[in-house]
Amino acid sequence: MELWKLPAHSLHKLLVGGEVTAQEITSAFLQRLREVEPQLQAFITVTEELALEQAQEIDRRREKGEELPPLAGIPFALKDNISVRGIPTTCGSKMLENYIPVYDATIYKRLREAGSVLVGKTNMDEFAMGSSTEFSAFHVTRNPWNLERVPGGSSGGSAAAIAAGAANFALGTDTGGSIRQPAAFCGIVGIKPTYGRVSRYGVIPFASSLDQAGPMARTVTDAALVLNVISGHDQRDSTALKEPVPDYTSYLVPDVAGLKIGVPKEYFGEGIAPEVGAAIWEGIRLLEKLGARVEEFSLQTASHCLSAYYIIAPAEASSNLACYDGIRYGYRADVDDLLGMYTKSRRVLGSEVRRRIMLGTYALSAGYYDAYYHKAQQARTLIRQEFKEAFEKYDVLITPTTPNVAFALGAMVDDLLAMYLSDVCTLAANLAGLPAISLPCGFSQGMPIGMQILGKPFAEGKILQVAYTFEQETEYHKEFPPVSKGVM
Amino acid sequence: MILDRKQVEEIAFLARLELTEEEKEEYAAQLSAILSHVAKLQELDTTGVPPTVHILPVSNVLREDEPGESLPVELALANAPEKAEGCFVVPRILEE
Numbered sequence: 001m002e003l004w005k006l007p008a009h010s011l012h013k014l015l016v017g018g019e020v021t022a023q024e025i026t027s028a029f030l031q032r033l034r035e036v037e038p039q040l041q042a043f044i045t046v047t048e049e050l051a052l053e054q055a056q057e058i059d060r061r062r063e064k065g066e067e068l069p070p071l072a073g074i075p076f077a078l079k080d081n082i083s084v085r086g087i088p089t090t091c092g093s094k095m096l097e098n099y100i101p102v103y104d105a106t107i108y109k110r111l112r113e114a115g116s117v118l119v120g121k122t123n124m125d126e127f128a129m130g131s132s133t134e135f136s137a138f139h140v141t142r143n144p145w146n147l148e149r150v151p152g153g154s155s156g157g158s159a160a161a162i163a164a165g166a167a168n169f170a171l172g173t174d175t176g177g178s179i180r181q182p183a184a185f186c187g188i189v190g191i192k193p194t195y196g197r198v199s200r201y202g203v204i205p206f207a208s209s210l211d212q213a214g215p216m217a218r219t220v221t222d223a224a225l226v227l228n229v230i231s232g233h234d235q236r237d238s239t240a241l242k243e244p245v246p247d248y249t250s251y252l253v254p255d256v257a258g259l260k261i262g263v264p265k266e267y268f269g270e271g272i273a274p275e276v277g278a279a280i281w282e283g284i285r286l287l288e289k290l291g292a293r294v295e296e297f298s299l300q301t302a303s304h305c306l307s308a309y310y311i312i313a314p315a316e317a318s319s320n321l322a323c324y325d326g327i328r329y330g331y332r333a334d335v336d337d338l339l340g341m342y343t344k345s346r347r348v349l350g351s352e353v354r355r356r357i358m359l360g361t362y363a364l365s366a367g368y369y370d371a372y373y374h375k376a377q378q379a380r381t382l383i384r385q386e387f388k389e390a391f392e393k394y395d396v397l398i399t400p401t402t403p404n405v406a407f408a409l410g411a412m413v414d415d416l417l418a419m420y421l422s423d424v425c426t427l428a429a430n431l432a433g434l435p436a437i438s439l440p441c442g443f444s445q446g447m448p449i450g451m452q453i454l455g456k457p458f459a460e461g462k463i464l465q466v467a468y469t470f471e472q473e474t475e476y477h478k479e480f481p482p483v484s485k486g487v488m
Numbered sequence: 489m490i491l492d493r494k495q496v497e498e499i500a501f502l503a504r505l506e507l508t509e510e511e512k513e514e515y516a517a518q519l520s521a522i523l524s525h526v527a528k529l530q531e532l533d534t535t536g537v538p539p540t541v542h543i544l545p546v547s548n549v550l551r552e553d554e555p556g557e558s559l560p561v562e563l564a565l566a567n568a569p570e571k572a573e574g575c576f577v578v579p580r581i582l583e584e
Contacts, residue, residue, distance in 0.1 A: 102563040196544050209543060238549035307526035318503060325504070327576050332569030338579045343506035354505055358496070359519055361503040372526070377539030379532055384540065416518060417525055433543035 003028035004165040005480065008074045008222040011168065015062070015073050022058035022073030026051050026117050029075040033119060033166035036483050039147055041139045042161040044080045045088050046120040051075060054117040061115070070225050072115025077167040079158050080121040081128055082213065083202035084108050091204050092124040092136040092154075094348040095330045105202025106237065107171060107213055107230045114229045119167050122157030126350045127321065128178055128206045130154050131422045134413055135352045142409070143186060144481035145447050149406040152182030152422075158216050159186035163481050169217040169226050173203060175210045176309055177401075177426025180438035183216055184401035184450020187440045187479065189223045189467070190216045192426075194457045195433035196241040199234035207316035210309075210430040219477055220439060220468045224248040227460060243458055251461035254469045257291035261466075262394030266302035267425055273404040279442030279449045280400045286473060287398075287466065297390065301383045302428065308383065309427040310420060311363045311376035317353075318360030324349065355416075384432045391456045396466050399425050401438040401450030425452060435460045439467045440476035448476070489520040490527075 003011065003025055014020045030048055037043060058073040078084065081091045083101035090096045104112075112118075125135040133141045133156030141156045143149040144164040151160040155172030159182035162170050172179040174192035183190025191214040198213050205211060215226035227248050234240040263284060268277045288294045326332035326345030333344030349357070363372035390397060402422055412419040429436040434454050441451035451470070455463040471477055491499075496516045500507050507515065561574050570577040 099567055102559065102566050196546075235551065239544065239546070241544065241546065301532075304529055304532050307529040310522060310526050311529075322504075326569060327578055329567035330569075336579050338581050339504070341579050342504040346505055349505075351511075354507075355515065355518060357503050357505065358499050358515060359522060362491070362495075362499050362519070362523075365499070365502060371530075374539055375529055375532075375534060376526075377541070378534035378537040379529055380540040381537050382532065382534065384543070417521065420522075 004032040007219045008071060008168050008217070008225055011074055012068070012070050012072070016068055022055040022062070022117070023052065025073055026055035026075050026119070029119060029165070029167055032164070036144065036164045036166055039142060039483055040144060040160050040164060041141050042122055042157040042164070042166060043077070043120040044090055044092070044123050044138055044157070047087060047118050050087070051117050051119045058115050058117070069114050071111070071229060073117060074169070075117045075119045075167045076111065077120050077122050077158055077161050077170040078108060078118065079124050079155050079170065079172050081124060081173060081204040082108060082171055083204070084118065084121070087121065089121065089204070090138070091128070092126040092138065093350065093353070094137045095324050097331070099329055101202070103202060106199040106234045108202065110229050122155070122161055122170060124157055125154035126353050127204070127317070128154040128173055128175055129317070129352050129356050131177070131181060131419050132407070132412065133157060134409065135350060137350055140409060143406050144483045145187060145406070147483070147485045149408055149447065150185065152185030152406060154178040155216065156182045159183055159188060159190070162186070162188050162216050162218060164483050165480070169215060169222055171213055171230070172216050173211055173213045174430065175206045176313060176430050177423040179214050179216060180401050180426050180436060180450065180452060181423060183438045184448065185406035187448030187476070187481065188216055188218055189220055189437065189439045189477070190214065191223050191227060191437045191460070192429055192435065193227065193231065193460055194435045196239050197243070197435070197458065197460065198230050199237040199240040201234055201236040205320045207313040208320060209316060210313060220464060220471045221249065221252055224252060224464050246461055248461055248464055251465040252468045253465060254472045256287050256466055256469045259287070259292040259396065259466065260394045261287060261292050261294045262390055262397045263294060263296045264299040264302060264397060264399060265296050266299050267399035271403050271421065271424065272400060273444070275444035276400050276402070276404055276449050279444065280398065280451050283441040283451050283470060284398055287470060290469060290473065295394070297393070299386055299390065301379070301386050304379050305383060305427045305431060306420065306424055308376040308379040308431060310359070311372045312380065312431070314356040314360030315363045315373050316360065318357045318364065321353070321357055380431050383428060387428070387432045387434060396463055397454040399452045399454070401425055401452040405444050405447035405449060429454055433457060435463055437463045437467050439471060441470070441474070442476060489516060490523045491516050491520045
């Protein structure tokens with residue numbers, strides 16, 4: 001039996017039934033990790049020793065007759081912008097290459113309290129700015145379905161690791177699609193929760209009004225189990241709302257009878273690959289056959305999301321990244337004058353990060369603020385308003401997660417706008433603060449296609465139910481990637 | 489081009505970034521291309537629309553002011569590139 005192929009709920013049964021130990025489970029994943037890592041390069045740090053210690057502790061608890069929670073002894077990976085005390089947390093940047101957090105992110109703490117086992121920190125675009133993980137300052141990560149293609153980004157390391165079975169689940173962060181886009185490219189499930197559902201304490205910020213961490217897993221059930229653990233208020237993050245956290249697994253019921261699905265036309269127009277559009281529609285038709293009611297409608301603001309996003313996100317980033325000044329943490333250049341020390345220290349930031357800081361600084365600067373930032377925040381109000389109206393008519397909205405399947409390595413690094421456009425379907429959920437899930441719904445050119453389901457604020461349960469229903473009727477999530485070069 | 493080289497230099501200074509001559513040219517072109525794309529936003533009628541200041545329906549979040557654990561000085565300084573006597577050390581900012 002290949003343990004790394006099993007979902008968390010199956011591993012849990014084996015563990016509590018005494019058929020396997022937590023150490024055996026962790027060893028199986030670590031072995032798989034060592035097997036695939038030379039090809040994928042999904043990790044920045046592998047925490048093998050720590051993982052085995054944490055697994056041993058779970059086995060001791062079990063021997064003492066303790067009841068183990070559902071994710072106890074389950075190996076997971078964290079995107080390298082999520083702080084773990086004593087473990088390097090680089091954010092994919094030379095700036096933080098030697099940074100060792102002195103505290104844990106709340107979401108890591110909660111997973112540890114749930115008994116999960118950390119196998120490593122995953123690769124990402126520097127400071128989460130990118131859509132392919134090619135902007136990591138350390139190395140390129142490859143897509144396990146075809147090693148010549150990108151895994152997506154910025155949580156590309158997490159997505160590649162989970163698709164290949166190097167860990168059971170991972171956490172990513174999503175500012176404009178950085179969980180859902182790589183989940184789609186690697187054929188797994190990814191959830192961006194409602195803004196305010198999950199604590200951001202200890203998650204290194206990119207754009208604070210858009211950032212949200214969430215689960216990446218092989219199945220909808222496993223993603224729901226992770227969401228159960230990481231959701232909820234945190235005294236250390238006042239934006240993590242006190243909204244009650246339901247048991248998300250209670251929504252895992254295959255039933256979409258009477259469900260009202262809205263399909264925004266704009267997400268199937270120009271720029272969307274015909275095979276992708278066809279696969280999403282096939283999925284929608286399946287849900288219709290199962291009793292859902294489907295209606296096409298128009299989202300007028302759709303074409304403005306990219307513009308609003310590429311003003312708001314860089315503006316917030318330019319302010320957040322001002323803390324990298326060589327004084328309190330991070331790289332410091334050895335220069336005697338203060339201004340020189342700032343500018344020379346900040347030279348280690350990569351080209352995309354500097355580009356976005358420049359863009360944001362410009363959008364916020366005197367004389368341009370009204371034309372850019374203020375205008376974008378007004379657009380954001382209209383975008384939110386339009387979604388609010390849509391959700392008065394529909395329970396969920398369904399769109400492609402990405403306009404196309406994973407692109408070739410190097411194909412877009414010189415064409416930034418084309419790279420930015422790969423997030424065109426996912427940005428709206430961040431701008432409007434909505435929960436959204438991506439799950440596998442087909443293949444094209446041997447590469448996975450992702451379907452995106454959006455819900456009302458705090459309706460994670462509803463989108464999980466629709467995703468679960470679809471998953472039970474399809475086989476896409478059962479496929480494992482070859483971790484080899486495909487035919488391009 | 490929306491941004492010329494001189495504007496790029498000014499923005500870089502505001503952001504405390506140092507650019508090479510080559511980068512100034514490159515950034516002027518790239519940032520101009522991005523800005524001309526986002527200029528599409530001007531087509532959107534936002535007359536009288538309030539800007540989004542917060543996505544959530546929350547205003548002030550209050551809690552009891554109870555003393556709790558905080559980061560000890562040595563941990564707060566653990567990642568400092570240079571430190572002395574419980575402080576961060578910076579280059580001299582005043583002339584003698």
